[in-house]
């Protein structure tokens with residue numbers, strides 16, 4: 001028996017899937033094969049994602065592959081997975097999370113703190129732009145889409161001082177040597193689910209137990225708390241939204257940012273980790289209630 005695991009064609013998606021396939025083999029001695037899907041999100045690169053239907057575009061074509069029986073499961077970056085899942089699908093597992101932080105990658109190794117006035121920084125994320133503007137209002141934001149390598153190439157091609165990326169992607173690609181600064185996730189709040197992977201499958205798949213076995217309980221609680229926050233705020237990728245949950249013993253701390261009438265609001269909440277869904281929801285309500 002060989003299971004088919006679908007993912008996007010990008011190098012990062014493939015590396016992520018190889019890790020999951022290796023883990024499944026280690027735990028169950030079951031072999032898997034990668035099935036590469038070209039998604040709409042990867043094909044349309046000249047417009048920003050929110051104009052063409054959001055990050056869900058990375059996931060939808062892969063779900064179609066599963067519905068057509070071309071794949072048993074799929075590996076996604078959790079930050080690309082919309083809150084609402086189509087009937088019958090589940091995120092069977094979220095393996096242990098990688099580094100959640102956003103990082104700065106500069107042209108010649110220049111530190112973020114040493115950037116000149118009016119520096120040109122590349123990002124297409126509303127969340128990243130809004131937070132950059134908060135710490136450095138003089139910075140000029142330049143949109144850069146595409147996979148990690150394409151964005152890095154744009155530093156030179158578009159004459160940028162640098163770009164903002166997720167540490168997780170660079171670490172998985174073994175490229176963390178190009179990182180010049182790590183932002184503290186409390187100061188510069190990451191995307192909901194950043195650094196986490198999700199293994200998606202049909203609940204009725206005969207191997208669902210195999211896919212569920214990769215779950216890391218603390219990663220699951222943190223990402224679900226962040227997603228609960230996003231759901232309550234109806235956060236798609238039009239508005240700047242970010243959240244970061246952390247567990248210390250029995251306690252969960254959740255920080256969230258949200259753009260409300262053109263202003264960035266940031267709040268946090270602490271509570272019992274088993275109350276993760278409520279913590280996300282309550283934090284969202286605290287933010288809307290200002």
Ligand SMILES: NCc1[nH]cc(CCC(=O)O)c1CC(=O)O
Pocket residue numbers: 077078079080148164165166167168169193194195196
């Ligand atoms: N938006 C694209 C995307 N989706 C997942 C990652 C990698 C990091 C992760 O797993 O969160 C990236 C690249 C980036 O934002 O730098």
